[in-house]
Amino acid sequence: MTERSNEATKFTKASNSEFLSKLPFEDRRDFEDAARGFIAPLPDRGVIKDDNGRVVWDLTRYDFIKEDASSPETVNPSLWRQSQLVLKGGLFKVVDRLYQIRSADLSNMTIVEGDTGLIIFDPLISAETAKAALELYYEHRPKKPVVAVVHSHSHVDHYGGVRGVVSEEDVKTGKVMIIAPVGFLKAAVAENVLAGNVMSRRASYMYGNLLPPGPKGMVGTGLGMSTSNGTITLIPPTHEITETGQKMNIDGLTFEFLLAPDTEAPAEMHWYIEELKALTAAENCCHTLHNTYSMRGTSCRDPQAWSKYLNQTIDMWGDKTEVMYGMHHWPVWGKERVLEMLKKGRDGYRFINDQTLRLANHGYTPVEIAEMIEYPPELARHWAMRGYYGTLNHNVKAAYTKYLGWFDGNPATLHELPPEDAAKKYVEMMGGVDAVVEKATKDYAKGEYRWVSEVVKHVVFADPEHKAARELLADAFEQMGYQAESGPWRNFYLTGAKELREGVKQLPTPNTASPDTVRAMSLDLFFDYLGMRLNGPKAAGKKITVNFDFTDTGETAVLFLANAALNHSPDRQVANADASLTLTRIALNKIILQESTFDEEIKNGEVQVEGSLDKVHELISLLDVFEFWFNIVTP
Incomplete structure (x- = not known):
């Protein structure tokens, strides 16, 4: 099968043309805001490489998207406008002491100048892109040390590049704080492990990673242009934000936080910097309608809670905010513009929640409701509520599923x-x-x-x-x-x-569990991961019990297979186990990361086995290994 593509048909041209008449394309405020404070472009035209010369980020692939160009017939004009805006990359000054590097990855990296050093917010997906972003900042601003990293939430595009801006040694010695919302580490690790394979395969569809950029192919994701493919890293937080209203003085600046769990991420927070009169609502208020369900696969998010946290943000800081900056897209300045964004975001998510439930209570099904619901004109014509990333249609279905599950009530x-x-x-x-x-x-x-x-x-x-x-x-x-x-x-x-x-092409497989992610896994999560991999039909009728004793962490556990289910109990050993393993967590990590094998670690003396080694091998043989490139649109 050869690669080909068609032209837009007359029906597609007509559909796209309607957007030009029903949306306020004459409103150019976003273009002015996206260009405001520009200092310098990304180096090398936005091409970032790793230490071996491999390209991990390349904005030149989108050179066909020109700011002054009309949308091609094969691209929705509204999405084309969004891509024109998102493509604006480089170093920007937001207000005194607050800077952003945009379009060096899917997300933004924000840098605040404290009294003695730098506070970095959300250091991108990859260590390489984060490092390049910080180097661009240093080219134009004083080279102060990084004293803190703040993660707004638990998605990888907001923490994966942390080792590109700080070292773990500086974190361990206290030179650098890592600050995150409560539950961050558990959420960040779990998402990339338990459903990591299928989620990453679907993400290859969602982010257009397999498409050639061009008017008939990839034009961006609405949230950013694409995802980098460098080294994903993670350093566990040293400080957690545990309650709304919590304040911290970070290098001379007063931060006040608002926890917003179960919104765009399971662990997320907003904050206000008093001295700068600067606010971020993390990823809960940006220049697109967001996902209350991500098509790569996630639990359904809570649009009602989302709306309430935006309302709380308005109540806490709306009257005193002069700028709102995001972890994606461009900032807005002035109280009036900030409140417009927050209020229409608040009302947009509330509308999804309440109107879905209203129609569900009339007896309509999720597919029917998704066809019936339209935003009122004041929301539909607000650019930041357009469906560039999430859509009204699939967010409504997600809201229905959150409350009522997958079944629509029809026995058929x-x-x-x-x-x-x-x-x-x-x-x-x-x-x-x-x-x-x-x-x-x-x-x-x-x-x-x-x-x-x-x-x-x-x-x-x-x-x-x-x-x-x-x-x-x-x-x-x-x-x-x-x-x-x-x-x-x-x-x-x-x-x-x-x-x-x-057909499905076998390409290099993404690593859903990076070394830092594996090291950050709790023992409980690791054994849950093994349980998810157990092949139930093959395990039927088998009983195996294995004790674990970790010499470096002092942890113990027992793992027991029965009734085709793999369970575990922490802080426990049993006398009648089929095998007892004495090992280090380091050795276990090496095995998980495929840097070594179980047998090699036994041979090296890193794993000692008492009892039946055959039973251990039998247990391992019952664990599935997942094929990444499974079919999606064909059986």
Whole structure:
């Protein structure tokens, strides 16, 4: 299968043209704000490499996005506008003592000048991009030492580059504080471990990592341009923010914090710097409607809590804030503009929560509600509530699921057939694969792309090798991608089309559990991770008990397999165990990171075994190893 793409059809052109008339493109305030305070561009035109010369970030791939260029026919004009804004990168002065480096990664890195050193907020995804961002700052500002790093929340684009700006030695000796909201470490580690493989595979769709940048391909994510692919690091926090209203003096500046858990991240916080009259609402108020459910896969987030925390932010600091800066996008200045952002964000998430529940209580299903709900004009025409990253449609479905679960109440959906079995029945009933494709081709010519994708997906699952069906489904996905206002929706559609046309290509596999993440895993989380990997059918009827004694941490535990479930108890050993292992946590980490094997660590004397080594090997043999490049749009 060869790589190809189509032009925008007349229906796609008409759909995109509607956005030009219904949205206030004459409002240029965002362009003025995104350019305000510009000091210097990113070095090397935004190309950042690791120590071996491998490119981990490259903004030149988006040179086709020009600020003064009209949107191509294959890109939604609203998304094109957002990409023009997001692409503005470099070093910016926000207010005296507060600077940002933007578009050096998916997120922003913010630097505040304390009395003696620097306080860094959210050091990007990769150590390499964070290091380059700090070097750009040092080229234009005094080279003071970093005295603190503050993580606004537990997603990797807000902590992964920490070793690019500070060393663990300086943290351990107290030269540098690492400050984060309570629950940060648990949330950061768990998200990258328990569902890491499937989440990362779906993220390759969501962030457009497999798409070539261009007017028919990747144009950004709405939140940022893309994700860097450098070294993800993590240094555990030394200080936790545990309550709203908590204050800290950090290098001469007064910080007041507001905890906002279970909003955009499980552990998240806002804060206000008194001396600078500067506020951040972390990722809960930025220049897009955010996800209350991320399509890479997450638990459903709480739009009601989201709204309430924004309201609390207004109550605590709204009247005294002069600038609000974000962990993505560009700041806004002046109390009036700050309050506009906060209030419309507050009301937008509240609207999603309350209107979903209102219609659910009328008996409507999530798919029906998502088609019925539209923002009122005052929210729909507010650029920062447009669906560049989250969308009203899938956020509504998430709100329904949060309250009522996946079942819509119709018994027909209670025990549906699996996709392949259902597909064969559908296709048979519709007259066979060729008949379905023939009818769907006529619907495609009418511009009914959603319907075509709904019907032809059954043909692809019933007969994956049917070339005409794959091509037709890819064509429908492509046009829906061209029309999408959301960056992730566009990327999902276009990546799906690419997979249908070219198949699944085996590329270098991303590491969902980086060395720092593994080292930060608690023993409890590690054993939960093993339990998730247990192959239940293979384990049926087997019983194995293993004691663990960690000589470097002083921890003990017993792991026991029974009834095809792997459980564990901390601070315990049993006398009748099949095997007892004495080892260090360091040795265990090496095994997890595949830097060594269990047998090699035994041979090296790092692991001692009493009892049955065969039982240990049997237990290990029951653990699944996951294939990353599984199919998504084909069976």
